[in-house]
Every structure is written in structure tokens, then in C-alpha cells.
Amino acid sequence: MVSEHPAPFVPEWLVAPDDANDLAPLVWPESASRTGDGVLAIGGVPATELAARFGTPLYVIDEDGVRARAREVLAAFRSAAEAHGSRARVYYASKAMITTEIVRWVREEGLAVDVASGGELEIALAAGADPFHIGLHGNNKLPSELERAIEVGVGSIVIDSEIELERIVGIARRRGVTQRVLLRVNTGVHAETHDFLATAHEDQKFGFPLARAEDLVARIREHSELEFMGLHCHIGSQIFGASGFAESAERLVEVHARLLEGGPVPVMNLGGGFGIAYTRVDDPTPIADLAAGIVEAVAGVCVARGIPLPNLAFEPGRTIIGRAGVTLYEVGTTKAVRVDDEHERLYVSVDGGMSDNARTALYGAQYSARIASRVSSAGPVVSRVVGRHCESGDIVVDHEHLPGDVAPGDLLAVPATGAYCYSLSSNYNAVPRPPVVAVSGGSARAIVRRETIADLLARDLGVHPNEVAE
Structure with missing residues (x-):
């Protein structure tokens, strides 16, 4: 079993929450909440509905949150200057x-x-x-x-x-x-x-x-x-x-x-x-x-x-x-990895990774994560959310406590991904980039479509030898 006790490899700031389903204030969009059946909702749209309609990985942007923050920032600086x-x-x-x-x-x-x-x-x-x-x-x-x-x-x-x-x-x-x-x-x-x-x-x-x-x-x-x-x-x-x-x-x-x-x-x-x-x-x-x-x-x-x-x-x-963005993933595999004689860490692999969020690899950035498709009564365990790419540094969330029963098929949400995730995204390992979906008032619409393998091949002159490279 993965250890639930503090370990030397766990940073001091990472304190186990009383509830591994909670949504930390200031980190998640203001519109983020749990529905009656425990599903994470953003802008009034359940994560399960978003994943079913648009697939995962998926960038979700709270339009109302962006607009409200833009107004707040503008008012603050105008007022201060005036x-x-x-x-x-x-x-x-x-x-x-x-x-x-x-x-x-x-x-x-x-x-x-x-x-x-x-x-x-x-x-x-x-x-x-x-x-x-x-x-x-x-x-x-x-x-x-x-x-x-x-x-x-x-x-x-x-x-x-x-x-x-x-x-x-x-x-x-x-x-x-x-x-x-x-x-x-x-x-x-x-x-x-x-x-x-x-x-x-x-x-x-x-x-x-x-x-x-x-x-x-x-x-x-x-x-x-x-x-x-x-x-x-x-x-x-x-x-x-x-x-x-x-x-x-x-x-x-x-x-x-x-x-x-x-x-x-x-x-x-x-x-x-x-x-x-x-x-x-x-x-x-x-x-x-x-x-x-x-x-x-x-x-x-x-x-x-x-x-x-x-x-x-x-x-x-x-x-x-930044705060208006949440990235949704589907969990593919989990495994407990022994770190020392007394402690293990739970590795949670998702269907995205450093191709949709390079900041952890680039800057050692820290993120948070929660199960989005349900709530869990399992206790929190030290976890690391990793991607699907062929790199040991392909880490999405370096240090987090997730419910110990997180399992394949669960939706996982990573908040505060509105800034420098889509912008820095890549096709590493020939993985198509995720779509961007805006949510507002209980409705969702795609504002950037998902890339496809066909998009990747469309530029390859080995596939299209009669096209002229520019």
C-alpha cells in the first residue's frame, strides 16, 4: 500500500488535505464546484459531459472568469493611476x-x-x-x-x-x-x-x-x-x-x-x-x-x-x-513505486503530458490535481501525475495528494492551466494537440478544434510529394 505518512521526498509545503476531493480556493476557477453526484463542474458544465463531447486531454477555459478578471485588473490599475x-x-x-x-x-x-x-x-x-x-x-x-x-x-x-x-x-x-x-x-x-x-x-x-x-x-x-x-x-x-x-x-x-x-x-x-x-x-x-x-x-x-x-x-x-483554465485528462494506468525502505509514491499516468503542459519540465512548476468524475472516500496518498511521453521528465503534477483509489478511467483535472500550457504545447511523440473549449453559463463550445493525425501528416512531403515546400 502507498504510504500516507510524511516522507523525506515530500516537500514541506505539501500537507495532506482532510478531504482529497476539495477544491482549494484561488487555485480553481471561481465557477468550479462539485455537482450533487460529485462530478467537477466548470462554468456550470460537468467534466464528464465535457470529456464525453470533446474527448481528453482537453483545455477548458472559463470565459466568464477571464472576462471578470480582465475587468478587475483594468479597474485596479485605472483606479490606482487616477x-x-x-x-x-x-x-x-x-x-x-x-x-x-x-x-x-x-x-x-x-x-x-x-x-x-x-x-x-x-x-x-x-x-x-x-x-x-x-x-x-x-x-x-x-x-x-x-x-x-x-x-x-x-x-x-x-x-x-x-x-x-x-x-x-x-x-x-x-x-x-x-x-x-x-x-x-x-x-x-x-x-x-x-x-x-x-x-x-x-x-x-x-x-x-x-x-x-x-x-x-x-x-x-x-x-x-x-x-x-x-x-x-x-x-x-x-x-x-x-x-x-x-x-x-x-x-x-x-x-x-x-x-x-x-x-x-x-x-x-x-x-x-x-x-x-x-x-x-x-x-x-x-x-x-x-x-x-x-x-x-x-x-x-x-x-x-x-x-x-x-x-x-x-x-x-x-x-x-491562468486561473480560468483547467485541463482534463483520463487516467490510463496507476502503479505504486517504492521510493525508499518505508515509503512509496503512487504514479498516475494520464493521456496527455509535457506536450500539453511543458511548464513542469521547463521550470519545475508545481500544479494541483483532483479526480473530476467522482468523489472518493479513500484517504489521500502521495502521488505524482505523469504523462504518456517517452521521457522520465514527463511530469504534469510533481507533488500531490490524491485519493488512494484513483484508477484507470477516472477523469483527472489540473487547475490553473490557462497560461502557458496551450501556448507552449507541442507535437512531441507525434501527439496531436488538445482542443480548447470555452464554458459559460452551463454551455460549452470549442474555440480551437482538436488536432488529428491527418493534420500532422498533411505537412509531411513524404506523404504528399507533389506539394511544394515554402
């Missing part, structure tokens, strides 16, 4: 998850859209987004992507290299337009997060050292084809608390004040990276408190320097979409 006589714009960081439907949701709730590739740009445009309310990011924007962005009239491009600066000038000059730009800088503030998620330290691919900002802005201002809007900084992802943002903003304001001597600097973009709860022990900062703390810190530094508070911009992604 309290100090400024304005705030919120961009949805579409890299977290983008489909045309999701773009429509966030645009209808008042958010602009941040894109980081030509593909994301085209999805946003296909959704009907006003190009003026789109911002383009990226450390290596392709010349064709810059051409397209300037052609359609995106509202801003974040400059990430001197080469890119010259490319933008050349395209804008040839097209006879003026392009609004920001300058990506690194403040040297290190986010308390995974090294690959911290983006403001010096030895990484994004942006310029803050010490170079004045010279680069002078170069930007030399070109009539460019309109300088301000500085942009992003300190990392999955960050709790406002202290890192406040420290970064203080350093930005120092340079911002000097830049004002040479001309207007209407915007300061502080990026995103606001954290969410993935497990019951995570304690994300309420967005209203986070917004108030960040804006108050910036305003205080501006007052001390005797300059007006600029308009502020923010780029949340995970905090808009």
Missing part, C-alpha cells in the same frame, strides 16, 4: 494564451493586446483588434514582422536592439509614416522567480542596460520617422508582492526624469509578471493591492523629483487567463 492624477492602460500579454475568441473577450472588456510575434499579431488582427491598440514585443522581430506591424499601424513597437531601431526607421521612412516606439531597458532588479522567468537582470537577451537609455533615446529622437513614447521594463514572471516592481520603477523614474529634459516622455511601461496560485499554499497579492502599491511607489519617486507622474502601462497575461 488617484495620483494619471492614466493607466492595460495590455493583455497574449503569449500567455491566444486565440481569436480570447482576444475578443479581452478587447470587449477594455484591454489592449500585447503580441510577441507575427503569428500573434495576425491572430489579434483576425479577431478584429484595432491595430492602434496592439503593442509588439520581441528581442528578434523578423524584418517581415516589423514590416507588417508598421503596415497595419500597430500602436507601439518596443525596441530591443540597435539593429532593430535602424530597421524600424528604414521601414517607416519607406512607408512615409511615423511609428511610435518604446525602449526596452533592464533595471537590474531581480525577480524572485525561476532564472528563466527573471527578465530584468543584465546577462540575458532582452533589452538594454539602463545606463545606455539616454544615448539610445537621443538616437531615436534624431529620426522624424519615430515618436518616442517612453521606457519599458519587465522584471519577470509569477511574482508575488509589489516590492520588486517598486524598486524597478524607482530606477526607471531616475532616467525618465533626465529624458524629460530632451522632450516628452508620455508613458512608462512596467510590464507584467503578476503571480497566481497554483497550489493551496500560494498566496498571490490581491490585484488591487498590487496596483496601488506599484503606482504609489512610482508617484512617490516622481513627487520627490518634482516631475509629473507619466501615464502608465501594464502587461498582465497569466493573472488574466
Whole structure:
């Protein structure tokens, strides 16, 4: 039998729940609940109905949850800025998850859209987004992507290299337009997060050292084809608390004040990276408190320097979409694996894995899981949810307590998968990507269809030798 007692391989934060069927607050969508017969429901739709209709694995997105969070975040930053006589714009960081439907949701709730590739740009445009309310990011924007962005009239491009600066000038000059730009800088503030998620330290691919900002802005201002809007900084992802943002903003304001001597600097973009709860022990900062703390810190530094508070911009992604997502799987096999002389761990294999959620393998991310098709009276046991791929690192949920009777055929739900799961999905082992289904008010609809083996073969020129590769 799998041990139910604490073991040395179990992290301290993983405490056995009194009820292995419970749904931890802040981790699951607000609409998540158990029906009378114990089935998990999201947006009023039972998981068993979703699985029967759309199959598994399945990305489920609570549309009402996304919309409500978008409104909440926008209101929080607008209110915080207005309290100090400024304005705030919120961009949805579409890299977290983008489909045309999701773009429509966030645009209808008042958010602009941040894109980081030509593909994301085209999805946003296909959704009907006003190009003026789109911002383009990226450390290596392709010349064709810059051409397209300037052609359609995106509202801003974040400059990430001197080469890119010259490319933008050349395209804008040839097209006879003026392009609004920001300058990506690194403040040297290190986010308390995974090294690959911290983006403001010096030895990484994004942006310029803050010490170079004045010279680069002078170069930007030399070109009539460019309109300088301000500085942009992003300190990392999955960050709790406002202290890192406040420290970064203080350093930005120092340079911002000097830049004002040479001309207007209407915007300061502080990026995103606001954290969410993935497990019951995570304690994300309420967005209203986070917004108030960040804006108050910036305003205080501006007052001390005797300059007006600029308009502020923010780029949340995970905090808009993350909690609204749940991935459904079907359990295929289970087996108890002895870890030491006294303890075993229950391995629960599901029909998805690192191809639909790469974050555990990439970042050591922690997730939660619950049986979705029923409730169980069995006691909780230390479990690991693993995928079907030919990799020992194919782990979906590294540490969890599941009912000891979890068995083949059970539906398993992993919450907080709205951000960076669909976006990072792959066809590893030639596994087709899952569909995306939106739920709202007791109804469900597919917004991205399931891939098929035929889709994979359609691009293979060994199968279609008469097609021309482009």
C-alpha cells in the first residue's frame, strides 16, 4: 500500500488535505464546484459531459472568469493611476494564451493586446483588434514582422536592439509614416522567480542596460520617422508582492526624469509578471493591492523629483487567463513505486503530458490535481501525475495528494492551466494537440478544434510529394 505518512521526498509545503476531493480556493476557477453526484463542474458544465463531447486531454477555459478578471485588473490599475492624477492602460500579454475568441473577450472588456510575434499579431488582427491598440514585443522581430506591424499601424513597437531601431526607421521612412516606439531597458532588479522567468537582470537577451537609455533615446529622437513614447521594463514572471516592481520603477523614474529634459516622455511601461496560485499554499497579492502599491511607489519617486507622474502601462497575461483554465485528462494506468525502505509514491499516468503542459519540465512548476468524475472516500496518498511521453521528465503534477483509489478511467483535472500550457504545447511523440473549449453559463463550445493525425501528416512531403515546400 502507498504510504500516507510524511516522507523525506515530500516537500514541506505539501500537507495532506482532510478531504482529497476539495477544491482549494484561488487555485480553481471561481465557477468550479462539485455537482450533487460529485462530478467537477466548470462554468456550470460537468467534466464528464465535457470529456464525453470533446474527448481528453482537453483545455477548458472559463470565459466568464477571464472576462471578470480582465475587468478587475483594468479597474485596479485605472483606479490606482487616477488617484495620483494619471492614466493607466492595460495590455493583455497574449503569449500567455491566444486565440481569436480570447482576444475578443479581452478587447470587449477594455484591454489592449500585447503580441510577441507575427503569428500573434495576425491572430489579434483576425479577431478584429484595432491595430492602434496592439503593442509588439520581441528581442528578434523578423524584418517581415516589423514590416507588417508598421503596415497595419500597430500602436507601439518596443525596441530591443540597435539593429532593430535602424530597421524600424528604414521601414517607416519607406512607408512615409511615423511609428511610435518604446525602449526596452533592464533595471537590474531581480525577480524572485525561476532564472528563466527573471527578465530584468543584465546577462540575458532582452533589452538594454539602463545606463545606455539616454544615448539610445537621443538616437531615436534624431529620426522624424519615430515618436518616442517612453521606457519599458519587465522584471519577470509569477511574482508575488509589489516590492520588486517598486524598486524597478524607482530606477526607471531616475532616467525618465533626465529624458524629460530632451522632450516628452508620455508613458512608462512596467510590464507584467503578476503571480497566481497554483497550489493551496500560494498566496498571490490581491490585484488591487498590487496596483496601488506599484503606482504609489512610482508617484512617490516622481513627487520627490518634482516631475509629473507619466501615464502608465501594464502587461498582465497569466493573472488574466491562468486561473480560468483547467485541463482534463483520463487516467490510463496507476502503479505504486517504492521510493525508499518505508515509503512509496503512487504514479498516475494520464493521456496527455509535457506536450500539453511543458511548464513542469521547463521550470519545475508545481500544479494541483483532483479526480473530476467522482468523489472518493479513500484517504489521500502521495502521488505524482505523469504523462504518456517517452521521457522520465514527463511530469504534469510533481507533488500531490490524491485519493488512494484513483484508477484507470477516472477523469483527472489540473487547475490553473490557462497560461502557458496551450501556448507552449507541442507535437512531441507525434501527439496531436488538445482542443480548447470555452464554458459559460452551463454551455460549452470549442474555440480551437482538436488536432488529428491527418493534420500532422498533411505537412509531411513524404506523404504528399507533389506539394511544394515554402
